[in-house]
Amino acid sequence: MDKDTALIHILNSKGVSTLLGGKLPVSVITDNEYIPPLTSEALVTDRNVDHSLSSLDHCISSSLGGEVKTVILVGPEGSGKTTALQKLVVDWAKGEHLQNFSYVFYFRLREMNFLEGMLSLETFIQHHQSHVPPQAVPLLLQKPEDALFLFDDLDQYRHSLDPSVHSVCSDPSQAASVPCLIASLLHGSLLKGAAFVVATRPAARLDFLSGISVEVLGLLKPQREAYFNRFFTDQSDANKALMHMERTLGFYDFCISPRFCWTVCSIYKSLMDAGRKLPETLSQLYVDIMVYLIQSLSLSKDCNRDLVLALGRMASHCCFDQHRSCTKEEMESFGFQQFLSSVGVFLQIDGDIEQNTCLFSFHSQLMLEFILALCFFLDKSSSEGVEKVMEKHKCHTNFFDLFLSSLSEPIQRRPLETLLGELNSDQIMNFRCWFKSSSEAALKGYYKDMHYRCFHLLYQAQNESLVKDIITSSAQMGISYDDLSLLNCVTLNYVITCLGEMKQLNLYRTRNFTEEKAQVLGPTMSLSHKIILSDSSLNPGAVPHLALALSRGITKELDLSHTNLGDEKFSILCVALRDSKLLKLNVLACSLTSCEDLVPVLTSATSQLGVLNMMFNPIGDVGFMKLCKALHSPHCKLQELWLRSCQLTAASMEAFSSALCCGQSELRKVDLTGNTISDNGVETLSKSLKHPLCRLQSLILYDNELTGACCPHLKEALMSEHCSLSELDLSLNDLNQEGALLLCQGLSRPGCPIERLRLTRCELTLSVFKELGSVLRSGTSQLKSLMVGINEVGDKGVKISMGCCLTPKLVEMTHLTDACVEDVCAAIRASKTLKSLEMRNNSLTDASVPPLVKVMKDSAIMQEMNLQYNNFSEDVFDTLEGCHKIRY
Known part of the structure; x- marks a missing residue:
């Protein structure tokens, strides 16, 4: 097979570059603008494939270099599959890749939809690969393992290729239908040993294909940067366009599509050249695209309107009847008779427009849905109710209601009304009423997906007063927003910045709180009085953005429990806490081993931190003693300290006792549950409880391995006139009868401040209960709550x-x-x-x-x-x- 002839053939491919259809693959290749799409390594299912190669080109070459015979490329519209396949032909013809094949054939299946008649494989190849010399075919048939077939647009082929519905053939000279020939090739019964690369969108049925499946992702952020730098000749324009796209659109999945990047770059360039503002939302982008396309036709306003309404009828047909493409006869029924020569700017045209076999289709689902929304407001003859329309579109569209939200705003639809005339004001009013009532109902509930949708609609509308009108005090804005997508971060942030503040930002169980998400939510976190990130996974890059938000914002309470924060990330956070307005910090079970970084926070003149929950962190005695040093500072505002199961022992109680008696400590409540304080530790603490400068009011000594030996010391403390304890919990300690009776003596002192006493599961006896009864009947006891269960x-x-x-x-x-x-x-x-x-x-x-x-x-x-x-x-x-x- 002559490689030069094959190269010329592929480089002479016909087609027209359009704004929505993207740049022709051949132009991308010859202009050296090709950027290999990326693949999802997780979906490369063959164990022999090198998973470190994420470039689509390398993935295909690596796969076909071994025993693999079929590679299935699965990717959304415009993700670069066609360009990648044609680039394979070019690279093979130039001797750069796939040199283990002597023959490489490229077929676009959608161009074969109307191919009828019976053909042999030999005739089929010569008919569709005219550059292949006749003498090459017999050689191919003798050694099929030298052949590679590239089948593009599998999802757009109208005939089934499932071999179970065909009488598959094995003889290359046997005549069969084209679908049967292709099915026989893919099945391996015909030309056994040949290799195949099949490209399709995800919607196609692939269960009849055996081979490895590769998900084509398209262009991620670094590849988009390279794309923009190649598109714009001016570097500053490239940087401006890329930064704007990433800020306003980069959170949408379809931004990975090279075709979408072409569309964005093209419309951005036209707007920048005209000195106009770039769009702030997806809806505004499509308004600009629509204006650009309509203006390119130079039609009258009435013709513009008729053309767009015809596009709307076609969009409705394709959407609800699940048709990818329309025939010429169908197009005429939609009202395109006078516009067939103009639709190329909006639609993809396959075949000769003069022939009845010509097919028309939308380049993208997004454009289809935008035209559906536009025509809903444009068609003044329609009286279909909004709620009914929404229900009808629910299973077929993803952006229809979002586009409606944008077009219902006067400032956003004005450029289109200039070209098409005024939209239907009654339908717009009906939509706004529906939007307000449905949003208010959704926000009173607890379904986070409905909240997200409401925020997305508001984001597309870009109307601050509408946000404040819809999100009233009855909205359940404290609902958990777990597993946030980047899109949800953007829309939530927009809503909260419009409102000006948020009572509670609940990010509970956000499994992957990335740097990008934290950066987007920075303003929202700054405006939140309480932030809940419990049971979340904070990436290291997210912590500085959280810290910045805390230092600049109004947050008074932060819950980071069960986040596996660790000392390194906590150190970054502590720097910001010195200047924050934080009153409560919960770092329960965060894998913290040190308190060193907390000391500057607690001793800062600006810190207001009053409640610190460090339960279930193995800080040990060394960490706690460092914390105790902070309690000596006149700037320390700490009033509650929760230290359950922190691996503390009696060794650190001397430092703690000293801090309680220093005259600076404002501690009122301490929970030491689950630590090995022992009787010696309580003896030390009891001395501080008698000190006139100790202000401690609540002491929780639950499960501290105490015995009755600690009770004499506690009795002395309770008998002291300086004791300020109003709550004491000694539960789950074996105090025994003798120790408990000593406690009762302390409680019986007139003026003993204890109001709440817990002695659950302390091995109490009837004698103790009788003594407690005497205390309570004395009339001098302050006890209001006594818990003596499980005795x-x-x-x-x-x-x-x-x-x-x-x-x-x-x-x-x-x-x-x-x-x-x-x-x-x-x-x-x-x-x-x-x-x-x-x-x-x-x-x-x-x-x-x-x-x-x-x-x-x-x-x-x-x-x-x-x-x-x-x-x-x-x-x-x-x-x-x-x-x-x-x-x-």
Whole structure:
């Protein structure tokens, strides 16, 4: 096969470059403007393929260099498949690639839709590859492994190529239909051993093809930069155009399409040459494109209108009847009789326009949907309701409503009205009413996808007053926006910047919070009073943008729990926290091992941080002691410190005690749950509790491996007139009877400030309960809440405790039976303050239900009783259901 002849043949390909159709592949190749599209490595399914090669050209060459016989390129419209295939022919003909093949044939299947008759493979090749000399075909048939067939536009071929619907042939001289020949080739029964590259859009059925599938991505950001630099001769123009596109359009998937990049560059250049403003949204871009195309025809306003309405009828036909292309007869039925010679600026034309076999199609789905939207407002004869139209388009379009949103704004539709006449004002008003009512309804709900859609519609409208009108105080703006796409970041940011502030920005479970997303959301984060990023994955590049937003913004509360932040990223954040307005910081379970970077934050004269949650971070004693140094600073505003399960021991309690007594610390609440503080640590802390400068009011020592040996020291602290503790939690510690009785002595001191005491699962005995009862009956105790659940004292303990009319809760006492119910009811009737009672996980039976239901219904004070996990049968469920105050 003569390579020079093949090269000339492919470089003489016919066609017309158009704004929407892109530059001809042959022109791209000969003008040295070809940029290889990228592929998705994840979809390269053959294990023998080098996955490090992401260029489409390399991917194909690498695949075909081995045992692979069929490569299937799958990519959206305009992603560069056709240009890549033609470039393969050129490179082969020049001796640069694929030299293991002696024959390379390129076929566009959409050009064969109307090819009829019976042909042999020999005739088929010679008919469609006229540059192939007749003597080459017999040689090909003798050695088919030397041949490579490139089949383009599989999705646009109207006939099935599934071999199961054909009587596949194996004889090259046997006459068969063209679909049968192609199906036999791809099946491998005809010309066995030949290689194939098939290009198609994702919609095509490919289950009959065996081979490796490669997803064609197109041009990512670096490739787009190279594309713009080649398109514009002036470097400053290239930079301006690229920066503008990335800012306004770069978050759309179709920006990876080389054809779309051609369209954007072309329209940008015309606008820049005319000194006009570049479009701010996708809708504005298509308004500019439409204006450019209409003006290029130089028709009258009436003709412009008739042409666009005909395009609208064609778009409707293609959209709802699922037709990719239309025949000449169909085009005439749409009203194109006088415009067939002009439609080339809008449509792709396959075949001779004078022939009935000629086919017409839209270059892109986007243009089809824009024309649908434009004609909805342009057609004054239509009276179809907006809601009905929206429902009809829902499954067939993605941007129809977005284009409507833009065109409903006077300033955005004005350039088109200059060329087409005024749009239908009644339909525009109907759409705006629908938009407002549907958006308000969506924003009151909890479906984030509907929120996103509303934001996208508002973004396309570009009307700040419309945003403020639709997003009222009833909108659920605190809804979780997990797994944010870049597009959703852009639209959300637009809405919030229009509103001026946001109560709560909920980014819970944002799995891939990238630098790009954080940069886009920077203004929104600055305007948010509370930011929730819990259970999210923050890329390192995202942290500086979050930090900048905190230092410049109004954020008072930040939740980064379970983000696996780590010390390095936390260090970057801490620099910004010094100058932020942050009052609360939650870094629970963030893999932090050091507190060193927090010290400058807490000691900064401008820091307002008052609540710090560092639970489940292994900071250890060394980290905590560094934190304690900050408590000595007069600038430290910390009032609450949560240190649950931070690997602390008694070794760091001396430093903590010193900080509490220094006279500067404003700490009011400390949670040390789950640390090995031990009795020695409590002894040290008890000394500070007696100090006149200690202001601590709440101390949580839950599960600290304490015994009764710590109780004498706590008793001394409670007996001190300087003690300010109002809350003490000693739950899940084996205090035993002797230790607990010592605590009771401290509680009995007149003036003891304890109001809330928790002794859950502390191995308390009836003697302790009796002593607690005495304390409560003394009349001098400040206790308002006593939790003594899961201590095995049974019904007698209930009688003692309930007799004290305790408020507000008696929680989960175990081993309770029906025998305690009389005492419980008596206590409820006698109490003037008891509001809530929990009796979960006990052995109450159906016999207890009637008196408990009655006393709850009769009590005006009691609000809730929890009876879950008792021994009730279904027979009493209706009775329990009759009292809304009871949970069961």
